[in-house]
């Protein structure tokens with residue numbers, strides 16, 4: 064099975080969990096793209112759902128698939144978000160943001176009673192940090208913010224190169240929210256909760272790609288089949304209206 068087949072298998076398993084009437088968070092990335100395509104097939108077959116996309120890219124795909132869309136203003140509480148990840152550890156802590164969508168992804172996941180991660184098995188790690196941690200920052204004060212990020216991370220036991228993300232044509236990558244991404248090559252992150260708190264305390268940091276306490280389950284596909292982690296039916300409390 065190719066990596067692409069594995070991603071599609073995991074997505075297919077997640078699509079089978081979608082029920083009529085659900086309010087869905089639609090993730091971003093190459094794995095979530097399979098989910099949106101398969102969901103589109105079910106919608107065209109008569110399934111009634113509402114989707115809240117986590118990026119402009121996913122919005123465009125979902126629209127083309129004919130999936131009815133909403134946003135968190137009209138639909139502030141979601142039943143289920145299905146999204147990919149760059150890394151998943153044994154406690155279902157994640158690194159996300161390789162595609163630059165981490166901020167909307169985290170807002171949507173936090174508004175969802177369930178977040179199921181779909182991935183191929185290359186994303187499973189014992190310790191988070193092999194994948195550089197994306198940190199979303201406002202453009203104003205970038206130089207000072209980078210220094211403060213470096214010091215905050217060092218206080219949490221993390222040191223490494225901080226690189227401003229650029230696109231293939233070397234222009235700066237700008238998120239859907241108009242921010243920049245700093246990719247932090249920390250290597251193994253000894254205490255993700257501590258690093259999360261430290262980074263969020265830096266003025267200029269909007270958010271980061273550590274997702275802690277958000278994923279309720281993961282569906283991971285390998286050439287040997289599908290494994291699930293956590294409880295696919297488990298729900299989290301979300302803020303009540």
Ligand SMILES: O=C[C@H](O)[C@H](O)[C@H](O)COP(=O)(O)O
Pocket residue numbers: 090091092093094095146147148149158159160161162163164165168
């Ligand atoms: O910003 C992008 C997202 O966090 C993606 O979910 C993550 O990068 C995984 O993407 P992919 O499924 O393409 O590996």
